Amino acid sequence: MEAALNSVYDSVILRFSGEIWLKKVWTRKYYEKRLARNLKKTLQHYNIEYSELERRHSRFYLKTNSALEASDKLARVFGISSVSPAKETTSEFNDVIQTSMQLAEVLLKKGNRFAVRCKRSGNQGYSSADVQKQLGQIVLDTLGGKLNLKVDLSNPDVVLGVEVRDKQAFIYGQTVDAVGGMPLGVQPRLVGLFSGGTDSTVGIWLVMKRGCPVVPVYFDNSPFTDERTTNRALEVAKVLFDWSIGFRRKVYVVAHGENMKQIRTTDKKYTCLLCKRMMYRVAERLAEQLHAEGIVTGEAIGEQASQTITNLRVLNSAVKDYPVHRPLLGFDKDETEAISRKIGTYELSNSKAGSCAAVPYLPSTKAKMEDVLKAEEKLDIEAMIKRSLESIRIIEL
Numbered sequence: 001m002e003a004a005l006n007s008v009y010d011s012v013i014l015r016f017s018g019e020i021w022l023k024k025v026w027t028r029k030y031y032e033k034r035l036a037r038n039l040k041k042t043l044q045h046y047n048i049e050y051s052e053l054e055r056r057h058s059r060f061y062l063k064t065n066s067a068l069e070a071s072d073k074l075a076r077v078f079g080i081s082s083v084s085p086a087k088e089t090t091s092e093f094n095d096v097i098q099t100s101m102q103l104a105e106v107l108l109k110k111g112n113r114f115a116v117r118c119k120r121s122g123n124q125g126y127s128s129a130d131v132q133k134q135l136g137q138i139v140l141d142t143l144g145g146k147l148n149l150k151v152d153l154s155n156p157d158v159v160l161g162v163e164v165r166d167k168q169a170f171i172y173g174q175t176v177d178a179v180g181g182m183p184l185g186v187q188p189r190l191v192g193l194f195s196g197g198t199d200s201t202v203g204i205w206l207v208m209k210r211g212c213p214v215v216p217v218y219f220d221n222s223p224f225t226d227e228r229t230t231n232r233a234l235e236v237a238k239v240l241f242d243w244s245i246g247f248r249r250k251v252y253v254v255a256h257g258e259n260m261k262q263i264r265t266t267d268k269k270y271t272c273l274l275c276k277r278m279m280y281r282v283a284e285r286l287a288e289q290l291h292a293e294g295i296v297t298g299e300a301i302g303e304q305a306s307q308t309i310t311n312l313r314v315l316n317s318a319v320k321d322y323p324v325h326r327p328l329l330g331f332d333k334d335e336t337e338a339i340s341r342k343i344g345t346y347e348l349s350n351s352k353a354g355s356c357a358a359v360p361y362l363p364s365t366k367a368k369m370e371d372v373l374k375a376e377e378k379l380d381i382e383a384m385i386k387r388s389l390e391s392i393r394i395i396e397l
Contacts, residue, residue, distance in 0.1 A: 002068060004106045005085070005173075009067035013084040013163060013170055014039070014060040014074060017180045021058045035079040035183040036060065041246030046073050057121060057165060063088070075176050076243060078209055079183035084161065086172040091124045091164050097135055099171045100160055104139050107160070107173040113152035114139065115159050122166035131162050182211035184244055188293040189213045190325065191283045194251070196233025198340045198349045199298030199328060201240060205343050206327040207296050213247050215290055216240070219256040219279055226354040236348045238397050243343065254282055255391035259384050260358050266375040269364040272306045273372060274379070277318035281381070282388045284319050294323040300331050305363035314367050 020031050032055060039060065043050055050064035064070050067085035075083050089099040100116075108114060116136045118128040136151055139160070143149055161172040192204040194216035204214045218233050234251060241249040256279070263274045283295045299307045299315075306315065316324060328336055340346040 001106065006066075006068055008087050008103055008106055009085040010063065010065060011086045011088045011170060012062040012064065012067050012070050012074065013086050013172060014062060014080050015082045015178075016058045016060075017079050017081045017182070019182065020079060031079070031183050031186050034185050035077070038077050038079070038183055038185065038246055039074060042073055042077055043070065045245045048073065059165075061088075061168075061170070071176055075178040077183075077245075078179055078181040078211070078243070080178040081180050082175050082178050084170075084172040084175045086161075086163075086170040089169050089171065091122070091167050091169045093124070093126050093131075096131060096162060096164065096169045096171070097138060099169070100135050100162060101138065101142065103171050103173055104143065104160055107158050108139070108143055108147055108149060110147045111149075112147065112157040113150045113155070115151065115153045115156040116162070117159055118162040118164065120162075120164040122164065124164060128164075131164075135160065135162070179209065179243075181209035184208055184211055184247065185213060187211035189215060189290065190294050190296045191287045191290065191292045192216045192296045193279055193283055193298070194218050194233065194237070195298075196229070196236040196349060196353075197298070198336055198346065199300065199303065201236055201298070201345050201349055202336050202339045202343070203296055203298035203326070203328050204240060205243060205339070205345075207325060208244055212296075213244065214296060215248070215250065215252060215286070215292065217252045217254060217279075217283055217286060219254045219282075221260055221356055221358065222255075222257045224257060224260050224356050224358040228353040232348065232351055232353045234395065234397065236345050239343070239345050239348060241397060249397045251395045251397065252286065253393045253395055254388050256388065259388060262379055262384065264358060266378050267371075268360040269362060270367060270372055270375045271358055271360050272304070272363050273311060273314055273367055274375060275358070276306055276315055277372075277376075278381075278384060278388070280315060280318040280324070281385050284322050285385060285389055286392075287322050292322075294325055295319065296325045296327065298328055298336075299326045300328040300333075300336070303333070305365050308365050310366045311364070314369055314372050317369065 048066050048070050050062055052063040054061045071083045071085045087099050089095045116132045118131040120128045163170045190212045192214040194200045237251050259278050
């Protein structure tokens with residue numbers, strides 16, 4: 001069927017996320033311009049040829065002979081709520097019927113239940129109800145007998161969609177849910193603490209969905225972890241970057257092992273907290289250098305010992321000038337894993353990799369700020385930050 005549909009379709013209907021349409025005019029224009037840029041970058045990345053990308057009525061209409069492939073790829077662009085590969089025709093009633101029948105002959109199979117849905121704007125001399133009623137009857141008269149078709153408006157196997165816009169009409173047979181959200185780039189850049197695990201990856205993806213480009217920062221804890229951990233993180237980053245086509249595909253890798261050696265000379269129960277506080281400090285300096293507006297993490301309440309409400313307050317105090325965003329704060333693990341599966345990172349994030357050997361047997365879950373600060377008195381914090389920044393490798397994927 002795919003080959004037959006490819007021969008019929010010549011367009012893609014791209015519907016905006018509802019939030020975009022609710023913005024004030026000047027904001028909406030900016031969002032739409034950014035969205036058009038991201039769509040074009042995605043088409044270019046996948047070498048999908050097209051002749052036109054037209055914006056009208058909370059839609060983009062793409063003219064392409066690769067409508068099925070384009071629909072699949074563009075459904076992953078933030079800011080698009082749904083896509084439909086379609087066939088364009090004029091809004092003349094007979095053309096609408098004729099083109100719809102052309103698609104119906106490909107889509108409908110023996111025993112199918114079908115419905116006709118029409119949306120229309122402009123003055124064409126007929127109503128949406130006219131299209132639905134007459135097209136449905138013609139389908140039954142032409143194909144109903146030999147295919148044993150039935151009309152089912154509640155639970156159809158196939159929906160013949162008709163979208164009429166002034167002098168144009170688009171006929172389609174499927175609507176694919178897209179990712180939604182805001183166009184990537186309409187919000188400022190963030191720095192993301194990134195381990196390659198499920199939580200940090202999903203946390204980054206969620207703020208990307210709200211329009212924030214993210215620079216992932218990976219802390220290499222060698223010799224307390226092995227190369228498998230770093231390799232896993234880089235493989236996960238490749239998948240994550242496929243959601244941000246047209247933006248930087250760079251991971252900042254910070255050598256953190258020497259810091260860990262020094263941290264382990266302090267009170268062992270604070271190891272994870274001191275480690276994370278150091279990561280926050282380095283991320284804050286990077287945010288300043290990269291003109292980012294904050295830090296994003298994958299922390300959720302109680303997920304780990306360092307992520308109790310008490311300990312999150314201790315972590316926050318390590319950062320002075322930038323906010324820490326935690327989109328997973330109230331998520332259950334099952335909810336996070338469901339998103340990880342959806343975005344294609346779950347298997348990689350949970351592939352075998354070395355655990356951090358520096359984690360203490362009994363980490364503190366309710367650390368007192370004064371005790372943490374006392375433990376840090378043994379450390380030369382500024383020297384550790386400086387060494388971390390100087391150690392950074394930028395890996396382009």
